[in-house]
Amino acid sequence: MMSLKDAGGAVCQVGAAYNLHIYPQLSTESVSCCQVTATKDATTTEVIEDAVGALKLDPSKHYVLVEVKESGGEEWVLDGSDSPVHRVLLWPRRAQDEHPQREGYYFLLQERNTDGTIKYFHMQLSSEGEQRQEEAAAAARRLVERGFLPWQQEDFDDLCNLPSLTEATLLENLQRRFLKQKIYTYVGSILIAINPFQFLPIYNPKYVQLYENHQLGKLEPHIFAIADVAYHAMLKKRVNQCIVISGESGSGKTQSTNFLIHCLTALSQKGYASGVERTILGAGPVLELTACWA
Structure with missing residues (x-):
C-alpha cells in the first residue's frame, strides 16, 4: 500500500502518495478490488470520486467508504471530510501493504440509498439459507447499536x-x-x-x-x-x-x-x-x- 516516492523518485514524506486498495460491494458484477492514489490530506469525498472514476460507476449515485476492522467486529462509515490515509496509518503494519481482506483491515465502497441507508449486497450474497441471513442482519443491528454503523435504517425490530x-x-x-x-x-x-x-x-x-x-x-x-x-x-x-x-x-x-x-x-x-x-x-x-x- 505504501508508496512514498514523488514523481522524481526521491523519498518524500510531504505530499507523499499512498495507494489505497478499495473493495467495491455494489452488486454481483462488482470487481474484486480497485486502487486509488491519495495523499494524507485527501478526503474521503475525493477518494470516492477517484474510485467511482476508476470503476466507471454512475457519478449521479451516492457512495460511501466504509473502514472495516474485522478483528474488532467494526465497520465505520467515514465522513466526507475524513482522511482514509490517516486511518490506514493507524492499522497494523502488515495490513497497510495492499491491505488484503484476509488481514481484517480494508475499505469497502458501498452505495447509499436515497433515504440515507446503505445497500449491503455482501450480506445478502454471502448468506446461505434463511438462518445465515438472519444472523447477518442481527450482526448489522449489533454494529448499529454499538455506534459502528449510522442509525439511518428503514425500521427497527426492537x-x-x-x-x-x-x-x-x-x-x-x-x-x-x-x-x-x-x-x-x-x-x-x-x-x-x-x-x-x-x-x-x-x-x-x-x-x-x-x-x-x-x-x-x-x-x-x-x-x-x-x-x-x-x-x-x-x-x-x-x-x-x-x-x-x-x-x-x-x-x-x-x-x-x-x-x-x-x-x-x-x-x-x-x-x-x-x-x-x-x-x-x-x-x-x-x-x-x-x-x-x-
Missing part, C-alpha cells in the same frame, strides 16, 4: 433501539414493518404482534427449527422465539413459565395462542421432556376460553 422514542416514531416504525409484512416487533423481551388479516408462510416446522434454542433478539422477532425461550427456561430452571397474551378484540390473541401451542408441541416432540405435548394439547380449550374472555 422499539427500544429507536433513536427518538415518541408515539409518532413508534407508530411509524410499526407501520413500516407492517407494510413489509413484518408483523412482529420487540420491546425488549415483549413481543408486539399486528394482525396481518392474511396468512403468512412463517409458521412451518422450518421456522420452529430456525428459532430453536436462540437468545431472544438474536433473530428477527417472531412468536416462536417467545415460545422457545419460555420452553427452554422451563427445562433449565424447572420452574413453570407464563406467557401473557393481551390485546383488543380482533387483534389476533386466539391465533397467537394457536401458534404458541404449535411451536411448543413441536419442541416437545423432540424428546426434551416426556408428557409435555399431552399437557400442552390438553390446555388448548382452557387457553381458547381465556382468550375469548380477555
Whole structure:
C-alpha cells in the first residue's frame, strides 16, 4: 500500500502518495478490488470520486467508504471530510501493504440509498439459507447499536433501539414493518404482534427449527422465539413459565395462542421432556376460553 516516492523518485514524506486498495460491494458484477492514489490530506469525498472514476460507476449515485476492522467486529462509515490515509496509518503494519481482506483491515465502497441507508449486497450474497441471513442482519443491528454503523435504517425490530422514542416514531416504525409484512416487533423481551388479516408462510416446522434454542433478539422477532425461550427456561430452571397474551378484540390473541401451542408441541416432540405435548394439547380449550374472555 505504501508508496512514498514523488514523481522524481526521491523519498518524500510531504505530499507523499499512498495507494489505497478499495473493495467495491455494489452488486454481483462488482470487481474484486480497485486502487486509488491519495495523499494524507485527501478526503474521503475525493477518494470516492477517484474510485467511482476508476470503476466507471454512475457519478449521479451516492457512495460511501466504509473502514472495516474485522478483528474488532467494526465497520465505520467515514465522513466526507475524513482522511482514509490517516486511518490506514493507524492499522497494523502488515495490513497497510495492499491491505488484503484476509488481514481484517480494508475499505469497502458501498452505495447509499436515497433515504440515507446503505445497500449491503455482501450480506445478502454471502448468506446461505434463511438462518445465515438472519444472523447477518442481527450482526448489522449489533454494529448499529454499538455506534459502528449510522442509525439511518428503514425500521427497527426492537422499539427500544429507536433513536427518538415518541408515539409518532413508534407508530411509524410499526407501520413500516407492517407494510413489509413484518408483523412482529420487540420491546425488549415483549413481543408486539399486528394482525396481518392474511396468512403468512412463517409458521412451518422450518421456522420452529430456525428459532430453536436462540437468545431472544438474536433473530428477527417472531412468536416462536417467545415460545422457545419460555420452553427452554422451563427445562433449565424447572420452574413453570407464563406467557401473557393481551390485546383488543380482533387483534389476533386466539391465533397467537394457536401458534404458541404449535411451536411448543413441536419442541416437545423432540424428546426434551416426556408428557409435555399431552399437557400442552390438553390446555388448548382452557387457553381458547381465556382468550375469548380477555
